[in-house]
Amino acid sequence: MKVIYITTAPAPYKVEMLEILGTYCDLDVVFEKNSESYREDSWLRTDFKNFKAHFLKGIRIKDSIISWDIISLIKKNRYDCIIVGVYSTPSELLSQVYFWIHKIPYVLSSDGGFVKKEKRIAYLIKTFFISKATYYLSPNESSSTYLMHYGARKENIYLYPFSSVKESEILSSPDSFEVRKAFKEKNRMSEKYSVLFVGQIIPRKGIDILIKSAKRLSDIGVYLVGGSITEEYKRLIEQFDITNIHFIGFKDKNNLADYYRASDVFVLPTREDVWGLVVNEAMSFGLPVITTSKCNAGIEMIKNENVGTILKNNNEKELADSILSWVNKRNKDNDEEVLSIAKMYTIEKCAFAHYEIIKKLFGEGNLK
Numbered sequence: 001m002k003v004i005y006i007t008t009a010p011a012p013y014k015v016e017m018l019e020i021l022g023t024y025c026d027l028d029v030v031f032e033k034n035s036e037s038y039r040e041d042s043w044l045r046t047d048f049k050n051f052k053a054h055f056l057k058g059i060r061i062k063d064s065i066i067s068w069d070i071i072s073l074i075k076k077n078r079y080d081c082i083i084v085g086v087y088s089t090p091s092e093l094l095s096q097v098y099f100w101i102h103k104i105p106y107v108l109s110s111d112g113g114f115v116k117k118e119k120r121i122a123y124l125i126k127t128f129f130i131s132k133a134t135y136y137l138s139p140n141e142s143s144s145t146y147l148m149h150y151g152a153r154k155e156n157i158y159l160y161p162f163s164s165v166k167e168s169e170i171l172s173s174p175d176s177f178e179v180r181k182a183f184k185e186k187n188r189m190s191e192k193y194s195v196l197f198v199g200q201i202i203p204r205k206g207i208d209i210l211i212k213s214a215k216r217l218s219d220i221g222v223y224l225v226g227g228s229i230t231e232e233y234k235r236l237i238e239q240f241d242i243t244n245i246h247f248i249g250f251k252d253k254n255n256l257a258d259y260y261r262a263s264d265v266f267v268l269p270t271r272e273d274v275w276g277l278v279v280n281e282a283m284s285f286g287l288p289v290i291t292t293s294k295c296n297a298g299i300e301m302i303k304n305e306n307v308g309t310i311l312k313n314n315n316e317k318e319l320a321d322s323i324l325s326w327v328n329k330r331n332k333d334n335d336e337e338v339l340s341i342a343k344m345y346t347i348e349k350c351a352f353a354h355y356e357i358i359k360k361l362f363g364e365g366n367l368k
Contacts, residue, residue, distance in 0.1 A: 002078065003358060006030040006070060006092060007085035010046065010053075012253075013164030013277065013347060014085075020351035022050030025081075025358065030054045030073065032065045032091055056091055070095040074104070081362045082106040083137070083354075087129050100132045107361070108133035111162065112274035112296040113146030127151045135361055137354070139275060140300040158361075160353035162297075163345040164277040170284040170342050174335030175261055183262035191221035191244065193327040196263035196287070198256065198278045201227035201247070206269030206292070208236060209316050213269075215240045216320035220327060225251050225259055260285040265326040270295050271313050283307070283342040286335035290322050301345065307338045 003025045007014060010031050018029055029051045058067025070091055074082070082099070084106055086092055099106050108130065131151025138144040139162035148154055175183075184194060195217070199205050201224065211233060214222045222245045229237075229247040237245060251259065260266075266282035268291040279289050279297035289308035291298035302308035309322045 001080045001358065001362065002026045002028070003081045003083065004028045004030065004073065004077070004079045005051075005083045005085060006032075006095065008032050008089065009034065010048075015048065016166065017347050017351045017354075019048070019050045020348060021354050024351075024355040027051035028054065028073070028077070028079070030056065030070055032056050032067075032086075032089060033060070033063070058091065061090075064090050066090045066094075068094065071098045074098070081358050083109050084133070085109050087133075093129060096129055096132060105134035107135045107137060107357075108147075108152075109137040110139070110143050110147060112139055112143045114142070114272060114274065114294065114296070115146050115149045123150075135357075137357065140296055142296050142299050143274070158357045160357065161345045161349045162275055162277075163280045163347055163350050165280050165284045165342065165346055167343070167346045167348050170346070171286055171339055174286040174332050174339065176332075180262055180264065183258055187258055187262050189221055189223065189246075189262055191219060193219070193264045194221040194223055194262060195323055195327075196259055196266050196282070197222070197224045197226075197268065198259075198266075198281070199226045199268065201230060201233070204271050205273075206271055206313060207233060209269045209314060209319060210267060211236050211242065211245060212240065212316040213320040213323065214242050214245045216317070217244060217323060220244065220323065221246060223248055223259060223263070225249070225256060257285070260287060263287060264330060265290060265323055267291070267319065267323065268295055268298070269311075269313065269319055273297070280342065280345055283338050286338050286342075288326050288330055288334055288338060290319065290326065301341055303341060304337075306334055307341060 005018060021027055031053060034055055054073060056065045056067040056069045058065045084092055087108055127150045130147060136147050136152050136157045137160055138147060138157050139160060144157045147157060197210060201207055225248040228249055260282060266287040266289045268276055268278060270292055271294055273295045276295040276297035279291060279301055282289050283301060289298060289302060292311050292313040294313050298310050302310055311318050311322060
């Protein structure tokens with residue numbers, strides 16, 4: 001079976017999933033671009049083995065490409081299955097209009113979503129494009145609700161386990177307190193307990209809420225990995241005279257693992273993350289997770305109070321209280337349950353779910 005998968009940039013987790021999917025079928029992958037303004041270039045993948053990669057050529061406007069290359073590929077090749085990974089970029093919008101006009105079936109893949117208030121025109125545009133897909137891939141029920149809000153039929157939605165973590169990257173057993181202490185010393189984390197945040201240093205991630213909560217955590221270190229401190233957050237730290245918060249900057253995967261293993265609890269006080277892959281990553285190290293009801297990964301993976309806590313967003317006191325609770329109560333049983341859930345959401349399981357869905361919808365054909 002010949003499959004084409006259309007996505008934005010060669011993010012490592014996406015490439016690893018597609019490499020595995022490429023062992024099941026004859027796979028072409030279209031990347032709209034080979035870089036993103038908000039990502040380190042070293043983060044992106046450029047080596048591909050099990051699929052043929054195509055990069056769009058066209059007019060670039062900031063992080064978007066306007067190109068007819070997707071349509072040209074569809075015309076030249078006879079694909080049994082078309083998967084559109086992002087519905088909202090100019091090139092993919094053009095391709096979807098082409099599929100609709102020519103009655104070409106395709107699958108719309110979603111990484112997550114939340115229904116929220118918006119202008120009528122925005123709702124109508126989204127409904128037009130989302131409702132035109134033949135089938136849908138969704139990472140959880142909450143995201144399926146989002147798709148149905150814009151016209152998807154429930155019977156055409158298929159669930160898959162979304163992840164950026166390989167099976168081999170999940171700890172086989174929990175780290176002891178002594179092991180965490182050794183990693184703290186390696187990373188020069190002086191406090192007895194440490195809280196970890198990983199992600200972009202932007203307002204949407206709730207950084208201000210985390211900073212304000214730190215003033216209630218005088219003997220707990222709060223470590224933010226992923227970017228440099230901004231002037232806004234410097235002023236906030238000075239205003240509250242906070243000394244236990246540390247901005248670490250970008251870390252590659254290996255060095256980031258040391259911070260996960262040194263930490264006692266992971267926090268993502270986001271105002272909105274349509275998924276939140278850092279939750280998968282934190283849980284792969286046995287870390288309990290504190291996040292908000294605006295994080296789909298948390299909604300899906302925090303299955304009970306033994307593995308994490310889901311809070312309302314924008315509440316610094318609740319966040320601080322939850323952190324204090326977790327650093328005091330975390331134990332081996334918690335960690336083992338966290339790891340058992342992490343093993344349910346891996347890149348391998350994600351790829352195999354894609355294969356099973358493609359096989360069900362389009363027939364086995366010459367699937368490898």
